[in-house]
Every structure is written in C-alpha cells, then in structure tokens.
Amino acid sequence: MSMKISDQSMARIREVLTHYPVKRAALLPILHIVQEELGYVPETLEAEIAAIVEVPVVKVKEVLSFYTWFRQKPVGTYHFQLCRTISCTLRGHREMLAYLEKKLGIKDGQTTADGKYTISTVECLASCETAPMMQCNEKYVDHLSMEKIDQVLAEMK
Ligand code: FES
Numbered sequence: 001m002s003m004k005i006s007d008q009s010m011a012r013i014r015e016v017l018t019h020y021p022v023k024r025a026a027l028l029p030i031l032h033i034v035q036e037e038l039g040y041v042p043e044t045l046e047a048e049i050a051a052i053v054e055v056p057v058v059k060v061k062e063v064l065s066f067y068t069w070f071r072q073k074p075v076g077t078y079h080f081q082l083c084r085t086i087s088c089t090l091r092g093h094r095e096m097l098a099y100l101e102k103k104l105g106i107k108d109g110q111t112t113a114d115g116k117y118t119i120s121t122v123e124c125l126a127s128c129e130t131a132p133m134m135q136c137n138e139k140y141v142d143h144l145s146m147e148k149i150d151q152v153l154a155e156m157k
Contacts, residue, residue, distance in 0.1 A: 023053045040071035068122040075118040078156045081135040084121040087128035
C-alpha cells in the first residue's frame, strides 16, 4: 500500500483548506481524507500533514492519539472496535472482548496473521443506551452478546 497522499486526495485537501479561515482548523478533515485513502494515518506522513496545516508535528501526534477514530497502524479487512467506556464496561464489554479475542486468536490491538481481522478497544461509540457496543467497519452491533459475535464472524468470513 502506498504511503503517499495521492494526487486525488491532495486535490481534496486543497479544496478543504479553502473552507477554513486558518489552515490548522482543517487538520481533522485532512486526517479523515488520509485515513479514508490509506486505511490509517502512517507516522511517516505526520510531518507532511503538519506542514500542510502549518502546525508542529507534535500537534498532529496529539490529535491522532486523542481521537481513537484515527488509526495509526494498518488494520485488517474487518476491524472490530469494542467500546471500553463506562456503560459498556458495566454491561460486560470485558467478557465480550475476551470472547472475541479467543475466537480470533489475537489480543486487543492486534491483527490476525492473514491480515483479515483487527480488534481494537475504543472510547464511547455514542450508543451507550444499547451497550455493550461494537463497531465492525461501518456497521454498529448493539446489545453485543456472544451469539451476536458468532453471527458477525459468520457474516465477515
Ligand atoms: S459507553 Fe459504550 S457506547 Fe457509550
């Protein structure tokens, strides 16, 4: 996978920059564009992104580590993100995580050797009333249970 921002993405970035009075305000949308293209935001692009929005590289690093939405490592074809915030923890997130880890043979933060599945724990997915929550790529799975995990894994073979 290319570790460069493509010409198309650069064109989108230039367009996005026109919407903001100061360049640094465009940092989040630019990170979204990069992640959309590459699947994550590689560390090797942090300096380039920082230069585009005219902030120190450390600012880009801070934003990337603050928002768990942004990935700093490549992920598998199927990315399972389990919420680890309070409502989901109280409703059994740890048991669900342990079950998924056992089923896939990997731990939180890891990707299977075939590059197919990644497990991550993330902060609140904004659906606390249906905890425990898991996001699989773009799809939300609420009231997560072992049965639902089995079902999702069967769908995402
Ligand atoms: S606490 Fe898990 S979705 Fe909000």
